[in-house]
Amino acid sequence: MDPSPTSHPYDAPTGCPVQHQASLYGPEFAADPHRFYDEARTHGPAAPIELAPGVDATLIVQHEAALRVLQNPALFARDSRRWAALREGEVPMDSPVLPMMVYRPNCLFTDGAEHLRLRKAVTESLARLNSSRLSRDVERIADYLIDQFSERGTADLLNEYAKLLPLLLFNQIFGCPGDIGDRLTRSMSAIFDGEDVLRANAELTECLMELVSIKRRQPGEDVTSWLIQHPAGLRDEELKDQLVMLMGAGVEPERNLIGNALLLMLSGRQPGASDRRGSGMLVEDALDDVLWNNPPIANYATHFPVRDIELNGTTLKADTPVLISFAAANSDPHLTDARQTLSKGAHLAWGAGPHVCPAKSPATLIALTAVEKILNAVPDLALAVPAAGMAWRPGPFHRALVALPVRFTPTPARRTTGGAPQPAAVSAQLSDPYRTAAPAAATPRHSAEQPKKQKGWWSSFLDVFRV
Template sequence: MGCPAHHTTQAARMPLYGEEFAADPGAVYDRLRAYGPAAPVELAPGVEATLVTEHESALRVLQSPALFARDSRRWKALAEGRVALDSPVLPMMVYRPNCLFTDGTEHLRLRKAVTDSLGRLNVNRLGRDVERIADYLLDQFSERGMADLLNDYAKLLPLLLFNQLFGCPAGIGDRLTANMAAIFDGQDVMRANEELTACLMELVALKRRQPGNDITSWLVEHPSGLNDEELKDQLVMLMGAGVEPERNLIGNALLLLLSADSSTGRSGMRVEDAIDQVLWNNPPIANYATHFPVQDVELGGVPLPADTPVVISFAGANTDPALTEAHQVLSKGAHLAWGAGPHACPAKDPAQLIALTAIERLLNALPDLTLAVPQGSLRWRPGPFHRALVALPVRFSPTPGLRTAAARPVTASQPATVPPARTQTASSSGGTAPAKQKGWWSSFLDVFRL
C-alpha cells in the first residue's frame, strides 16, 4: 500500500476548517501522524498545505531559514491563480512588508525596529494599563451577575490595550477597535481591512507630526527608517499577533480555571499553571508560521515541493508522543506555543504578563465566578489557525460597578461616577459607532481623561 504521506490527492487532504476539527483537533492530529512528521491538509476550500505535527521536524523548519522561507510571494498556487482571492485564510497568509513575512537582512531590519520598540515598554506601566482596562470592562457587566467572558472581557481587553500602547486618540482608536474586531470575527473583512489600513495610516501621520510615549512613535523614530507603509504593516502585525492570541490565551486559561473539580466550582489551579497548561495543550494559535521550501526537500521522508505552504502545528508538536517526559513535567522550554528560530515571538513576556494580570483582576473582583453552562456544551470557533472559544458564559454574585470610579481623581466639578453600562459592542460592520453610542476606546478615555 505504501506510505500514506505519498497519497496527497485532494481526497486525502484533511480539512482544518470545519466543525469536526474545531470540536476535537487532537483526534485530527492523531490521524495525521499516520502520514509521518507532516501530512497533507486543506486550510480552506481549495487551499492546500502540509501540516508539521512532529516536534523535532517543526524545530527543523522553524530554525532553518535558508531552506524554509517566510515570504509568501513564493506561494506558487496563489501566483498561478489556483487560490481564490476571497479565501478566508488569505489575510493570515499573503505577503505584507512586516517582520512576519520577510527573510534575511530585511527581516532583521524590521524585527529590530519592533523588538527595540517593545523593549521600551515599562513593565509596571503595562501592568497598570491592563488593570485599568480590566476594571473598566468589569464595570460594564459586574452588576448583571452574568457575562460572556470571551466577548465581554477577553476579546475587548487586548483591543483596548493596543489602543493604549499605540497612543491612539479617540476617533482613530474607535475605528481601530471596530475594524480589528470585524476582521477577527470574519464580518465584512475586505471593507474592514481597508478601513483598518486607512486609520493606521492616519495614526502614523499623526505620530510623525506629534510623537508621544508610545509604540507607534518609537517605530517612527527608530533608526531603521521605516516608511509609512512599513510602519502601518508593523502595527498590523503587532495587533494581529497580539489581539487574537491574547484573547484566546485569556479565554482558554479561564475555562481551565473554571473547570469544576470541587465544591467551590473552581479547579484550585494557580493562574500561572493554567496559562502554562494552555500553552502546552490548547495554544491560542494552534497552527501557523507558514513557510515555503526554497527547493524540493524531504522532511522525515515526507516530500515537500518548493514554494508550497508548510504550516507548523504548535498544538500537534506540543502533543507529539515523543515529548511524553517533557509534557508530563510541562517544561516551559519545550513547548512551541511561542514559536522558535528567527521568527519566535518577541513579546512572550509582555503577553504572559497581560494574561496573568487580566485573569487575576477578574477572579479577585468576582470570587464566586462559575460556568453558566455545562463545559461540554461550549463551542469552539472553526478555523485552521486558532484555538478559540465561541463564548464563555459565566454567572456570579452581582457587584457594584465602582472600580473605574475609584480609580479616577475626584474634583468638585467632576464627581466619581461610572458611565452607564454599554449595551452593544463595536459595530460589526466596522464603521464608527453611532453618535448616540460612543466607541469602546472613546468611552474608556472619557472615564480616565487620558
C-alpha cells in the same frame, strides 16, 4: 468533500500513506482537533490540509520536524510572495485566510537582512514598554470592562472581557486617538472573525496610516512613536505593517490565552487531565497548561520551501505553504517526559528560530494580570454551562472559544460607563460586541435634533480614563 457524520475529517486506511486532504475550517475540526493531530501524526511528519475553500497547504504535526522548519530559514522562507498558487491566481482573493497569509513588509513575512532590520525596530521598541505601566493599563481596562457587566450577574467572559481587553490595550500601546481606536478595534476584530475581510483590511490600512501621520507630527510615549524614531528609518508603509503584525500577533493569541485559561480555572477538571483540579491551580500554571494543551494560535508560522525538500520521507513542494501545528507538536508522543512536567522550555506555543515571538514577556504579563484581575474582582465566578458543552470557534489558525458564559453575584459598577454600551444593553449585543453605532431611532420630522452616534469602546474608555 465534507466528511460524513460517522467519519473523521482525516480518515485513512491503517498502514497506508494519508491520501485525504483535511479541512481545518469546519466545525468537525474545531470540535476535536487533537483527534486529527493524532491520526495525522501516525502517517508522517506532515499532512495535506485545506485552510479555506480553495487554499491548500501542508501542516507539520511532529515536534522534531517542526523545529527543522522553524530553525532553518535558508530552506524555509517566510516571504509569501513565493506562494505559487497565489501568484497564478488559484487562491480566491476574498478568502478569509488571506489577511493572515498574504505578504506585508513586516518582520513576520521577511527573511535575511530585511527581517533583521525590521525585527530590531520592533523588539527595541517593545523593550521600551514599562512592565509596571503595562500592568496598570491592563488593570484599568479590566476595571472598565468589568463595570459593563458587574450589575447583571451574568457575562460572556470571552466576548465581553478576553476579546475586548487586548484590543483596547493595543489602542493604548499604539497611542490611538478615540476615532482611530474605534475603527482599529472594529476592523481588526472583523479580520480575525473572517467577516468582510476586504473592507476590514482597507479600513485597517486607512486608520493606521492616519495614526502614523499623526505620530510623525506629534510623537508620544507609545510604540508607534518609538517605531517612527527608530534608527531603522521605517517608511510609512513599513510602519503601518509592523503595527498590523503586532496586533495580529498579540490580539487574537492574547484573547484566546485569557479565555482558555479562565475556562481551565473555572472548570471542575482541567481539559485533558485525569486528576488535577482546575479550581486549585495557580494562574501561572493555568497559563502554561493552556500553552501546552490548547495553544491560542494552534497552526500558523507559514513557510515556503525554496525548493522541493524531503522531510522524514515526506516531500514538501517548492513555493507551497507549509504551516507549523504548534498544538500537534506540543502533543507529540516523543515529548512524554517534557509533557509530564509541562516543562516551560519545551512547548512551541511561542515558536522557535529567528521568528520566535518577540513579545513573550509582555504577552505573559498581560494574560496573567487580566486573569488575576477578573478572579479577584469577581471571586464567585462560576461557569453558566458545563465546560464540556463549550463551543470552539471554527478556523484553521486558532484554538478559540465561541463564548465563555459565567454567572456571579451582581455588584454595583464602580465608575460611569462614559457612553459605552450600558449593562442592560450589552447582553443584547454579544453577537457584535464591537459595534460603534447603535441603530438609529426614528427622528420626528419636526425635531431639529439628530440621533447621536453611540461611541465605540475606545472612545468610551477614554471618556472615563483620560490617558
